[in-house]
Amino acid sequence: MSNDSEPAPAGRAVIVTGAGTGIGRATAQRFADEGASVLAVGRTGTTLAQTARDRPAIHPLVADVTDPDGPARVVDAALAVFGRIDVLVNNAAITRPAPLGQIDRADTAAQLATNLVGPVFLAQQALPHLVASSGLIVNVTSVQPFRGWPNNSVYGATKVALDFITRTWAVELAERGVRVVSVAPGVTHTPVLAHAGLSPEQIAEAGEQLRRRIPLGRLAQPEEIAWWIVRTARPEAGYLTGAVIQVDGGINVA
Incomplete structure (x- = not known):
């Protein structure tokens, strides 16, 4: 039986982290375009302002979820603006590629804090309000556990861990009316590698190497990933929980 009482994205209050660029920006904008009110969270005010441009339903918030009070x-900001929380999208993530033997401790701590610990404590903080609204948590993940990913052991481990968290929370929270889903993008055109310090030449080379492995023969656009994230908040998705939705151009089955 479908859950006809679950509202569509229109009228819902949504938090999207890492909303200044890439998948987070596309997701915030897609939710807003479908009638939701969105708190766009990120570390940089200028990029958040670009996300919110011409979309009054998007409310930028400069905040760092890795801070103890983040x-x-x-x-608190979401409740002050919207009075409720219906959807939490844990999208913020960083990567610091390095092979074993060259892994930096500070870079590792930063990846763990942003990609894994931050989502845990943000979801925990939002949980009473998600229970009140029979809400949804979407964790944006990535790599699957049965494939190695050279130079990305720490980053990949955080994403695999987040998928495990998705499955566990789905079981824990089902009886409280909260659904939990992972959307696992494949290689996507975002600034994440530039933010990691790679040169344009290195990024282009890595993209070309990956493109040759992708059955669909191209990288994803952020808007293609955002479409799936927003779809999980539709009433037609009301029976979906604990799932990892791979949107990867086929790379994980190639």
């Missing part, structure tokens, strides 16, 4: 700031 999750409370985000949730």
Whole structure:
């Protein structure tokens, strides 16, 4: 039986982290275009302003979910603006590629804090309000556990861990009316590698190497990933929980 009482994205209050660029920006804009009110969270005010441009339903918030008070700031801001929380999209992530033997401790701590610990404590802070709204948590993940990913052991481990968290929370929260889903993008055109310090030449080379492995023969656009994230908030998705939705151009089955 479908859950006809679950609202469509229109009228819903949504938090999207990492909303200044890439998948986060596309997701915030897609939700807004479908009638949701969105708190766009990120570390840089200028990029958040670009996300919100010409979309009054998007409310930028400069905040860092890795700060001890970051999750409370985000949730308090959402409640102050919207009075409720229906959807939390844990999208913020960083990568610092390095092979074993060259892994930096500070870079590792930053990846763990942003990609894994931050989402845990933001979801925990938002949980009472998600229960009140029979809400949804979407964790944006990536690599699958049965494939190695050279130079990305720490980053990949955080994403695999987040998929495990998705499955566990789905079981824990089902009886409280909260659904939990992972959307796992494949290689996508975003600034994440530039933010990691790679040169344009290195990024182009890595993209070409990956493109040759992707059955569909191209990288994804952020808007293609955002479409799937927003679809999980539709009433037609009301029976979906604990799933990892791979949107990867076929790379994980190639």
